[in-house]
Amino acid sequence: xxxxxxxxxxxxLFREIERMMNEMMNGADANVDFASSSDVDSGFxxxxxxxxxxxxxxxxxxxxxxxxxxxxxxxxCDGKTLTISAASEHRQYDERVSLPQRVNEHTASATYNNGVxxxxxxxxxxxxGISLE
Numbered sequence: 001x002x003x004x005x006x007x008x009x010x011x012x013l014f015r016e017i018e019r020m021m022n023e024m025m026n027g028a029d030a031n032v033d034f035a036s037s038s039d040v041d042s043g044f045x046x047x048x049x050x051x052x053x054x055x056x057x058x059x060x061x062x063x064x065x066x067x068x069x070x071x072x073x074x075x076x077c078d079g080k081t082l083t084i085s086a087a088s089e090h091r092q093y094d095e096r097v098s099l100p101q102r103v104n105e106h107t108a109s110a111t112y113n114n115g116v117x118x119x120x121x122x123x124x125x126x127x128x129g130i131s132l133e
Contacts, residue, residue, distance in 0.1 A: 049064045052100060054100055054101070057123065058121060058123065059099055059101060059121045059123065060118065060120050060121075061082055061097055063116070063117045065088075065112075065115055065117050067115070068086045073117065075119060077099075077105035079105050080098070080099055080102060082097045082099060083095070083096050084097065086117075101123055104121065104122045108121050
């Protein structure tokens with residue numbers, strides 16, 4: 001490892017990890033390029049986690065959004081998918097979360113506290129049978 005001409009102190013480490021990953025995945029067919037992935041600035045990163053909890057009455061989505069201010073979060077739901085858009089000083093988060101069941105998006109409530117977003121939905125009414133006369 002040479003120290004005289006490096007821009008980043010971890011370049012050699014990342015190159016070695018990249019080489020080992022490529023070797024592990026059998027060479028050129030599955031090259032991993034860590035340098036290009038570090039330029040990506042959108043989407044949930046490795047520091048973000050989304051959980052979905054389902055009960056008989058509701059669906060609860062919990063997402064970690066570190067460093068995001070409450071005013072910089074936008075939520076949309078079409079009954080099947082929850083879209084979370086949030087911005088911090090260093091990154092833009094955009095995530096579509098597929099919900100396990102149809103929900104009534106008009107009953108949604110959301111809280112945000114200490115970097116944790118929690119959105120609760122009531123389940124949508126089940127379709128009723130249609131009688132044919």
